[in-house]
Amino acid sequence: MNELDLLRQGGVVGGGGAGFPLWKKLAAPADTLLINGAECEPLLKSDQYLMRNYPGQLIEAASRLAAIVSAKEAVICLKDHYGPQIAALNGALKEKALTPPVRLHLLPTVYPIGDEQALLHSATGRTVPPGGLPGKVGCTVVSVSTALNALRALNGKPVTRRFVTVAGEVKRPGVYCAPIGMPVSLLLEQAGGPIIPRYRLVLGGPMMGPLAAEGAENVVTKTLGGVLVLPAEHTLVRHAELTMDQARVRARSTCIQCRTCTDLCPRHLLGHPIYPHLTMRAFAAGDKLEPSAMLCMECGVCELYACPMGLNPRRVQQMHKAALRAQGEKPVFELKEPPALAEIHQAPSGRVLARIDAKRYDMPVPEEAIEATSPIVCIPVKQHIGAPAEPCVQAGSTVQRGDVIARMADGALGADIHASVCGTVERVEDGMIVIRAK
Numbered sequence: 001m002n003e004l005d006l007l008r009q010g011g012v013v014g015g016g017g018a019g020f021p022l023w024k025k026l027a028a029p030a031d032t033l034l035i036n037g038a039e040c041e042p043l044l045k046s047d048q049y050l051m052r053n054y055p056g057q058l059i060e061a062a063s064r065l066a067a068i069v070s071a072k073e074a075v076i077c078l079k080d081h082y083g084p085q086i087a088a089l090n091g092a093l094k095e096k097a098l099t100p101p102v103r104l105h106l107l108p109t110v111y112p113i114g115d116e117q118a119l120l121h122s123a124t125g126r127t128v129p130p131g132g133l134p135g136k137v138g139c140t141v142v143s144v145s146t147a148l149n150a151l152r153a154l155n156g157k158p159v160t161r162r163f164v165t166v167a168g169e170v171k172r173p174g175v176y177c178a179p180i181g182m183p184v185s186l187l188l189e190q191a192g193g194p195i196i197p198r199y200r201l202v203l204g205g206p207m208m209g210p211l212a213a214e215g216a217e218n219v220v221t222k223t224l225g226g227v228l229v230l231p232a233e234h235t236l237v238r239h240a241e242l243t244m245d246q247a248r249v250r251a252r253s254t255c256i257q258c259r260t261c262t263d264l265c266p267r268h269l270l271g272h273p274i275y276p277h278l279t280m281r282a283f284a285a286g287d288k289l290e291p292s293a294m295l296c297m298e299c300g301v302c303e304l305y306a307c308p309m310g311l312n313p314r315r316v317q318q319m320h321k322a323a324l325r326a327q328g329e330k331p332v333f334e335l336k337e338p339p340a341l342a343e344i345h346q347a348p349s350g351r352v353l354a355r356i357d358a359k360r361y362d363m364p365v366p367e368e369a370i371e372a373t374s375p376i377v378c379i380p381v382k383q384h385i386g387a388p389a390e391p392c393v394q395a396g397s398t399v400q401r402g403d404v405i406a407r408m409a410d411g412a413l414g415a416d417i418h419a420s421v422c423g424t425v426e427r428v429e430d431g432m433i434v435i436r437a438k
């Protein structure tokens with residue numbers, strides 16, 4: 001079986017965002033393979049844990065994936081203050097000669113340097129054109145957890161676990177190794193539970209993770225990097241809960257068109273023609289949609305770090321982007337010269353953390369990950385971009401950990417789904433396969 005088939009059948013998808021199937025990403029050749037070890041979102045520690053504890057596997061994975069895309073080299077990109085991770089990876093690189101070779105690139109400690117376009121620019125000096133993907137400039141970017149999952153899949157072991165950072169107002173914050181499909185409520189229970197009475201959950205990092213709907217049960221998926229427990233009145237919760245009508249009233253009365261949101265926008269700093277202050281102007285006036293909103297990657301710098309008035313340009317960008325997409329708009333943008341002083345306009349990670357009032361939740365990278373166990377798992381058949389996988393088990397089926405329980409049609413965009421525990425299938429419904437562990 002070829003390597004791309006092994007990755008598809010092993011269920012390997014991108015560890016963040018929409019879960020892009022890795023086999024599809026690696027089907028296109030590239031001259032450089034970049035491993036994204038920035039762990040961009042403040043508070044998350046899982047990738048730092050993996051880089052420090054599995055350096056040998058990571059450099060092997062990087063070289064294997066580079067070979068698949070015919071790259072000349074693999075570059076592991078991580079922040080310049082990740083001392084133990086840098087030491088561990090350098091130690092592993094000294095022990096093993098790899099072909100294609102692997103080297104490290106140290107990133108500045110700014111947010112969002114883990115944005116694949118910012119990372120790629122830092123590591124190679126190339127700029128992805130606006131609206132384009134890394135492949136346009138000969139690069140493929142893969143996250144740390146995805147690369148390690150890929151190595152396992154190439155050795156016949158499918159994805160059944162996810163390292164998840166649990167942080168915030170919880171008794172035992174840490175990095176948890178959780179079975180895919182574990183209810184988040186049970187994961188929180190194993191972390192000792194919330195330590196405040198009124199809280200909200202953020203699924204992912206504090207800057208980009210969505211607020212979990214109140215009362216809804218969420219589960220650990222292949223793309224869930226973190227669970228944060230925040231006070232119900234926390235600034236991040238307040239921003240996320242604002243209605244668009246409220247946001248418009250505030251924009252009308254308070255946006256001073258200072259353009260700080262634009263001047264500090266990381267994509268603007270790369271030379272992309274994106275102007276959140278113009279979107280805010282159009283939004284406040286109830287005017288036409290601002291096309292450059294389509295270039296927004298929703299990092300939150302404009303909203304949670306830049307705006308001196310505490311307004312919501314990111315939310316407005318999201319709204320304009322969605323409306324433009326719904327209208328089928330496909331504007332073409334041209335790359336510009338990056339603004340002067342782009343480097344000094346980058347947002348230092350520590351100041352971002354202070355600005356969002358989350359410094360008190362920052363923890364050191366744990367020595368050990370905590371193994372989470374779950375008596376029941378609810379595994380979605382769609383944890384990736386593309387079509388859902390087709391269930392191939394039914395109620396009453398006995399499964400072993402690693403068995404395929406939902407399969408993709410040959411060539412369809414997606415990845416197979418596997419049982420994350422040994423047990424019996426209780427039901428298959430609503431896009432979910434529920435397994436009771438034995």
Ligand code: SF4
Binds near residue numbers: 256276280309
């Ligand atoms: S930074 Fe805030 S006040 Fe200034 S233009 Fe942007 S949204 Fe308006």
Ligand code: SF4
Binds near residue numbers: 264266274296302303
């Ligand atoms: S969220 Fe704001 S800062 Fe981030 S890319 Fe979009 S407009 Fe730029």
